[in-house]
Amino acid sequence: MNSYNIEIECCNSIEKAEITIAKGALNIKYGPNGLGKSTIARAIVAAVANDGGLDNLKPFKYRAFPGQHDPVVRGVENIGSVLVFDDSYVSQFAFQRDEVLKNSFDIFIKTETFNVAMQEIESLLAGIKSTFDGNDALSSAISDLKELRDAFGVTKAGALSKSSKGYKAFGSGNKIENIPVQLKPFEAFIKSEQPASWIAWQTKGNAFLDLSDNCPYCASDLREPEKKDTAKQVAKEYDSKAIEHLNTLQAVINRLGKYFENDCRENLEKITKSKIELSPEETNFLSALRGDVETLLAKLEGLRSISFFALRDVEKIEDEIAKLKIDLSLLEKLNSTDTKSVVDPINEKLEELVGRVGELKGKINQHKRQIERSIVENQKSINGFLNSAGYKYSVVIKPESDSYKMKLVHNDYDEHIESASQHLSYGERNAFALVLFMHQVLSEKPGLAVLDDPVSSFDKTKKFAILNELFRGKASLRDTTVLMLTHDIEPAIDVIRSVKRLFQHPKPTAYFLSSKNGTVTETEIKEADIQTFAQICAENVRSLSDEVIQCIYLRRHFEILNDLGEEYNYLANLLHARPNPIRKTASGDVSMTTEEVSRAVVGVKAFIPNFDYSAILSVINDKSEMKRRFQNAGVGYDKLQLFRIYKEVHQPADDGDDILQKFVNESFHIENEYVMQLNPHKFDNVPEYAVQECERVISAP
Incomplete structure (x- = not known):
């Protein structure tokens, strides 16, 4: 079949409509306002999506009759997918805060060629990544190391910060392991799994101690002064937040124990169980340990996230890869047997990659050149239109950490415009968004692209210029199945009378839509009719x-x-x-x-x-x-x-x-x-x- 024969019944004001859409061509449907053109578009989209949205189009006069006169659309079964340009497209997808079109990376850069090149590069990096894939123990260790590093923050001078969680937890000694004598009756609570919760609860209760001689917790007699003092002593000795940090970090350190070198593990245990305030030597030790952890984490994260994007802007890729090798002899506090068992397989895979670094460099450089060509072509296409239309704007595709994004800039301003919709006129937004929509259609290749009244707001010159941009040339919609619904006769006239000049292949069609008593029919518009x-x-x-x-x-x-x-x-x-x-x-x-x-x-x-x-x-x-x-x-x-x-x-x-x-x-x-x-x-x-x-x-x- 060379066309879709679509029947629509009981959708808003439409009792019945029959339209034909030629495949791989522009199909213009021209008709007066109020006929139901937007309903036709919505009905097709809802029927193709098959998401229940068609029910929303049931005419109000039939809504009191469930199961009767329900909306029906036939003939769309083979369309597959639909993209629609209308007012909501302009507001929802175009002119985002950080990019000119939502998902601009997927639309302008992520082509089949891009995906093939990425797969080739990923296959070279697969050996290293395989050491992380499915390795739950390593993932947990990395997570714990991050928590340990973040807990022991350091100052600009490199000293252990007294405001860090770790210092607050251990800086004044471990008060869970070293409970004051007078608080021994509370030992079971202080050494419970969640001592911080109990301490917070106990501290809040102190506010009620002076209301009565009875205990606010158990109502027992507290007439002896020392009993009330003991209850109040918990809040004086313990800070619930510091205890929470201590309890959490103690668990992390216990889980990480096998990754610490023996002497390091022993020293860490002494420090974390000490009765007294941290000494300068101990804070230096913790700072040094944090440094080793930070270095190991940086290496592991660099290896785990190694990719085209990570190496894209590196001048000497071989040097960057060599720097990722983990030398445990220089990380003495972490140089344990268990750490070595994790690091050695990673280093072996890294050595294999070093042996193929020339191939990797070639693939990355080739991929970069292809991306640059895509960027130039897309920028040239869109900026050529903006320039010819007299708009003082242009687009630039800029690299992001793991993608690329298209930004909008003004010719008199270098920085990208975040609030483009506030600076562009209504006509400029629509014209620009139409061109962006065209590129999205070319990227996603839907079975049908719908243009719902796209050019009626433009003057005659711009209408023709936009049609020329959308449907002429290699990078256009000329081979795409397009349904244009419009109440403006000029696009039909321009297309039908200028078909030899505007369209090379295939020939577009134009039909006039009319409605009588809710029945929509179409009549072909031929050149002789104009x-x-x-x-x-x-x-x-x-x-x-x-x-x-x-x-x-x-x-x-x-x-x-x-x-x-x-x-x-x-x-x-x-x-x-x-x-x-x-x-x-x-x-x-x-x-x-x-x-x-x-x-x-x-x-x-x-x-x-x-x-x-x-x-x-x-x-x-x-x-x-x-x-x-x-x-x-x-x-x-x-x-x-x-x-x-x-x-x-x-x-x-x-x-x-x-x-x-x-x-x-x-x-x-x-x-x-x-x-x-x-x-x-x-x-x-x-x-x-x-x-x-x-x-x-x-x-x-």
């Missing part, structure tokens, strides 16, 4: 039989051609129901002369041979006849123009319909100014709700 409005007006004057509607189109024909002479003026008088035609001048209204009227009649009859001013005026002045002609008109555009005339002639007073009148006048009269358009008799782009509102007003008694 005409100037003057052509459309002339064609409809020739083909239609209703003389009022003929005059409406003929007047627009002269207006579009800027031929505002006697014919145009004569028809304008008729459609304003003036029995005596006038000319508007700077000094006021002046009646048209007999000669002017005669010339105007000749000009009009060249298009409408049976033209009769008086007969058509009678029709316009006949309220019921105008109602009948409005009801008989089969095209929304004709209905709106007849409604304008009817309102002016038969309901001129303000009756609360000024908003509708403004919509009719501006949207389908004054602003109907595109050079190229579709004939409304084949492509009725007037929203159904607007026609229904006109019918309500004109049918009022």
Whole structure:
């Protein structure tokens, strides 16, 4: 199958819709606002995701009937995945604080080529990493060593910090091992598994000792002063936080014991069980031990995290790898048999890597060059668009610790912009985000990319420039299945009329969407359907039989051609129901002369041979006849123009319909100014709700 034939039922305002999406091509679906284009997009996305989101689209009128009229989407089973560009994409994914597009590394750098190169480099480093993989004992030891290192903080001068957890725990002696005589009755509590919790609880209770002679804990008699003093002595001797640190560190030291050299282990045990304050020699010993631990940890962490990113910016990779070798003879406090049993296998794997360092260097340098090419290509592509669009911004892809991120910079400012959405205009954000979206689609290769009204906010030049950027050239969406939903006719016109210039392969399609009573259908827009409005007006004057509607189109024909002479003026008088035609001048209204009227009649009859001013005026002045002609008109555009005339002639007073009148006048009269358009008799782009509102007003008694 070369296309997806999609059926949608019972989704928001859509009772039924059928659309076709050609695979590997741009599919433009053009239709008026309010038709349900965004619902089509949401329905497809929800059906493909199959995550229950389709239920949220059930029309409100059916929500009181569970199990009936549930949303249904058919024909999307083989799409696979969908990416959508809409307002939420701009707000959720584009212009993040630390990168211009969320997951920019995955989108711009992490290509198949990148992944293959990373696998080749990782295979060379696999030997070292294998010594860590699944080694729970080593992982636990590293975790304990980190806790020990962090507990014994040092000052800038390298001395043991008195504010560190370790010093607070052992600095004044080990008071768990050395309980004061008067507190011996509490020994079971002080030496429990969680002495800090008990001490905190006991200390809080002291606040109630003076309320009574009874113990606040057990209500026994405490009239003897020494009993209360003993209870208060716990808080004086013990700080719950210091005891908590002591208890935790003692457990860590016990677990790490086998990794300490014998003399070190003995000295550490003496220090941690000492009764008195740490001596200078003991603090020096702890500082030196911390230094050895810090060095060993740095080596182990460097080996465990060795990767392309760790070696990416290293000038001499062979020297960096050689520095990772662990020499236990220089870490005498950790030079134990157990430490050696851990370190030796790692050093052996490191030696194997040193033997292949030339191959590793080659792979890393080759990978770096490939990444640099990707960076240059992506920056060039996006910055070329930004420059051609006149935006004073550019993007740069910068290395991070373990990735790359695309940043936004202003041409007058070197630092990247964190709050890009605050500096870019609405149009700039949308245009820029569209280009970023294109790159995300190229990276993720979804089965379908949906553009929900992407370019309607841009002027004509930028619309074409963006379409050109999105769908022309190698790095574009030209071979991607794209569904563009829009209420703007210009993209369809540009694409269909400029297909040979804008698209090389494959040929895009454009369809007009219309809705009647909730049923959405589509009609293909072909190149022959795109005409100037003057052509459309002339064609409809020739083909239609209703003389009022003929005059409406003929007047627009002269207006579009800027031929505002006697014919145009004569028809304008008729459609304003003036029995005596006038000319508007700077000094006021002046009646048209007999000669002017005669010339105007000749000009009009060249298009409408049976033209009769008086007969058509009678029709316009006949309220019921105008109602009948409005009801008989089969095209929304004709209905709106007849409604304008009817309102002016038969309901001129303000009756609360000024908003509708403004919509009719501006949207389908004054602003109907595109050079190229579709004939409304084949492509009725007037929203159904607007026609229904006109019918309500004109049918009022």
